[in-house]
Amino acid sequence: MTWLTPTIAIASAAVLAPALVALYFLKLKRKDVEISTTLLWKKAVHDMQANAPLQRLRRNVLLLLQLLVLAGGLLALGQPEVSREASQIARHVLLIDTSASMSTRDGAGGDSRLAQAKREADAFIDGLREGALWGAGKRDEAMVIVFSADAQVVQPFTTNKLALHRAIDAITPTDAPTHIAEALRLAGAMTNSDSADTIDATKPAAAIHIWTDGAISDIDATQTPANTAIIWEKTGGESAHNVAITAIRVARAFDDAKRARIFVGVQSVGEQTQGAMVDVELAIDGTPLSVQRVALQPVASGASDTKTANGASQASLSGIMRGSAVFSFSRPTGALLTARVLSNDALAADDVARVVLPPARRLRVALVSTGALFVRTAFEGMNLAKLVAFTPAEAAQQARDADAWSQFDVVVLDGVMIETDAAKRLPPGRYLALGVIPPIPGLAAEPANNVDAPTLPIEWGRTSALTRDAGFERLTVGKALGVRVGDNVEIRMQLEQGPGVLRVRAPGLDAIVTTFAPADSDWPFDPGFIVFLGEALRALGDPAMDTAGALTPGETIVERLPIGASDIRLAPLTAEEQGDATPLTADQSGRVVYGPVRSAGVYTLRWRGEPGPEDFVHGSDSVRPVVVNLLDARESNVKPAADLALPAASVVTRASAADAAPRRALWPALLLVALGLSLVEWWLYNRRVAI
Numbered sequence: 001m002t003w004l005t006p007t008i009a010i011a012s013a014a015v016l017a018p019a020l021v022a023l024y025f026l027k028l029k030r031k032d033v034e035i036s037t038t039l040l041w042k043k044a045v046h047d048m049q050a051n052a053p054l055q056r057l058r059r060n061v062l063l064l065l066q067l068l069v070l071a072g073g074l075l076a077l078g079q080p081e082v083s084r085e086a087s088q089i090a091r092h093v094l095l096i097d098t099s100a101s102m103s104t105r106d107g108a109g110g111d112s113r114l115a116q117a118k119r120e121a122d123a124f125i126d127g128l129r130e131g132a133l134w135g136a137g138k139r140d141e142a143m144v145i146v147f148s149a150d151a152q153v154v155q156p157f158t159t160n161k162l163a164l165h166r167a168i169d170a171i172t173p174t175d176a177p178t179h180i181a182e183a184l185r186l187a188g189a190m191t192n193s194d195s196a197d198t199i200d201a202t203k204p205a206a207a208i209h210i211w212t213d214g215a216i217s218d219i220d221a222t223q224t225p226a227n228t229a230i231i232w233e234k235t236g237g238e239s240a241h242n243v244a245i246t247a248i249r250v251a252r253a254f255d256d257a258k259r260a261r262i263f264v265g266v267q268s269v270g271e272q273t274q275g276a277m278v279d280v281e282l283a284i285d286g287t288p289l290s291v292q293r294v295a296l297q298p299v300a301s302g303a304s305d306t307k308t309a310n311g312a313s314q315a316s317l318s319g320i321m322r323g324s325a326v327f328s329f330s331r332p333t334g335a336l337l338t339a340r341v342l343s344n345d346a347l348a349a350d351d352v353a354r355v356v357l358p359p360a361r362r363l364r365v366a367l368v369s370t371g372a373l374f375v376r377t378a379f380e381g382m383n384l385a386k387l388v389a390f391t392p393a394e395a396a397q398q399a400r401d402a403d404a405w406s407q408f409d410v411v412v413l414d415g416v417m418i419e420t421d422a423a424k425r426l427p428p429g430r431y432l433a434l435g436v437i438p439p440i441p442g443l444a445a446e447p448a449n450n451v452d453a454p455t456l457p458i459e460w461g462r463t464s465a466l467t468r469d470a471g472f473e474r475l476t477v478g479k480a481l482g483v484r485v486g487d488n489v490e491i492r493m494q495l496e497q498g499p500g501v502l503r504v505r506a507p508g509l510d511a512i513v514t515t516f517a518p519a520d521s522d523w524p525f526d527p528g529f530i531v532f533l534g535e536a537l538r539a540l541g542d543p544a545m546d547t548a549g550a551l552t553p554g555e556t557i558v559e560r561l562p563i564g565a566s567d568i569r570l571a572p573l574t575a576e577e578q579g580d581a582t583p584l585t586a587d588q589s590g591r592v593v594y595g596p597v598r599s600a601g602v603y604t605l606r607w608r609g610e611p612g613p614e615d616f617v618h619g620s621d622s623v624r625p626v627v628v629n630l631l632d633a634r635e636s637n638v639k640p641a642a643d644l645a646l647p648a649a650s651v652v653t654r655a656s657a658a659d660a661a662p663r664r665a666l667w668p669a670l671l672l673v674a675l676g677l678s679l680v681e682w683w684l685y686n687r688r689v690a691i
């Protein structure tokens with residue numbers, strides 16, 4: 001048997017029990033009144049006492065019944081419970097998922113999964129043991145950690161239930177993905193750090209209770225804390241239905257910059273059948289443009305590259321369907337494009353996605369070359385605003401003047417480098433390097449790994465605009481450069497002997513690099529070569545066309561503003577929140593950093609000073625919209641995971657916190673007994689005083 005609130009019961013007993021007994025030591029003090037006879041008062045004669053204040057305590061059945069009633073009430077106040085658990089763990093870590101999928105409204109009365117988790121966590125806290133007044137008996141303590149893209153301790157270990165409840169009440173949802181590795185590391189560090197109890201290696205030192213629906217991205221990279229019991233408090237229902245936007249991309253036509261197209265990818269999870277339809281609306285600057293009906297089709301097994309919490313492909317799960325919509329329109333000026341699925345589903349955060357369309361403009365390109373024919377001829381056939389060819393010596397002279405070099409959107413290095421000093425550093429800018437490894441952090445040439453024999457591409461992105469139609473399936477490379485890559489490098493095409501096409505970003509630099517020169521392959525004779533050059537210029541020269549740079553919740557906003565920007569503020573683009581702008585400070589290069597961003601939406605970066613090429617001017621402020629979209633197929637798959645397959649851990653799964661402790665509360669029975677005894681005492685008292 002355990003007692004949840006013995007302290008309150010003991011303190012109340014110390015006051016009420018002596019007070020009740022003391023009442024029976026007192027004598028009744030009567031007022032003398034003359035009457036004609038005492039014949040009718042014989043039954044009350046034994047109550048007539050002298051006026052002395054005290055009397056001897058006599059045997060009294062009423063006193064006994066009243067003491068029993070008081071004892072029953074006090075015992076009920078201590079909240080005794082009978083537990084069938086084999087072990088009694090005194091330390092509990094409450095991990096509560098606040099990711100996007102936990103905002104799914106499939107609970108009772110339309111509550112979200114997070115609201116359900118908070119209620120269950122509150123109920124669990126109410127069931128913690130408080131120990132005795134003087135510290136005897138077991139006393140439970142708990143801590144609260146919230147996690148989504150990162151983890152945070154919102155309440156360290158404490159026995160104060162009020163503090164725990166306040167921490168639970170203060171938890172708010174986010175639109176970030178679910179990462180649990182950091183939360184488990186925090187839990188392990190806190191449970192094994194400074195426990196005052198002697199740790200028994202044969203028994204768990206703490207229990208970790210995880211409230212989540214199981215849509216965890218990094219579950220394979222987690223490490224379970226030693227000497228702990230893992231309990232999954234499963235949330236979410238199986239019948240939830242959700243339609244989500246999982247991809248969005250906008251592009252202007254290369255031959256006519258006024259024309260634009262926007263691609264919207266849609267995913268549906270839940271009760272859908274083949275041939276189901278969903279409406280997708282496109283709005284420009286908040287004004288609806290058109291609505292397109294999208295046919296959803298089941299995803300074939302193995303067609304998805306997204307993994308579920310237990311490592312299985314989402315495509316193998318029933319109920320997942322996908323479709324897409326493409327809108328074409330003419331818009332010479334910049335705009336905020338909003339795509340919205342018109343569906344009444346369980347999760348609202350993924351119903352909307354936004355993208356910024358910059359003003360129409362043609363690119364200005366600088367070509368640094370020794371006179372190779374293939375690349376220059378390809379660029380001369382494109383609809384560019386400016387194409388200026390430089391020899392390596394002319395380019396080095398040009399690079400000494402940073403302002404003159406900044407007039408170009410993209411610099412193409414056709415097998416040569418720009419040498420500006422002894423360190424051979426590149427000026428800040430955006431580069432397309434063909435057959436040369438530029439000196440950018442994250443890239444290092446390795447001549448020992450050069451390939452001098454024919455090699456073929458073996459892997460590339462089939463959905464990326466940069467590599468989808470580049471003709472790599474027909475490409476043969478005669479020789480390629482060896483390269484060592486860092487964490488900031490994306491391999492967009494892999495050759496048999498090493499990387500073939502790379503995308504690398506560093507402070508002030510953005511580059512697409514091919515490790516082979518076009519002249520050292522048969523690529524220039526394939527139409528895919530022209531497509532690749534055009535898409536590379538588009539990705540580098542027009543930020544809105546590079547979907548890889550889009551922000552998602554949980555990431556950090558990093559923007560570079562024009563030099564001299566002052567009074568910099570960041571705020572959500574909503575009228576009621578404009579007054580809650582966050583002041584920011586730019587470094588010497590004009591870079592500002594804010595994050596991580598917790599919620600999807602549009603944020604406005606405002607400053608006093610000159611605007612950039614894609615910025616807007618509003619009054620005296622320069623304005624740059626920053627878009628944050630959910631676009632996460634895993635979070636939008638609201639079907640709860642079948643199990644929580646944590647590596648090297650035995651997880652106990654419970655459907656709700658009602659199963660958290662198989663205990664039976666005894667206080668209701670004690671109250672009923674006390675009520676019955678009080679009725680008996682009332683009946684005896686009335687019989688005694690009846691005339």
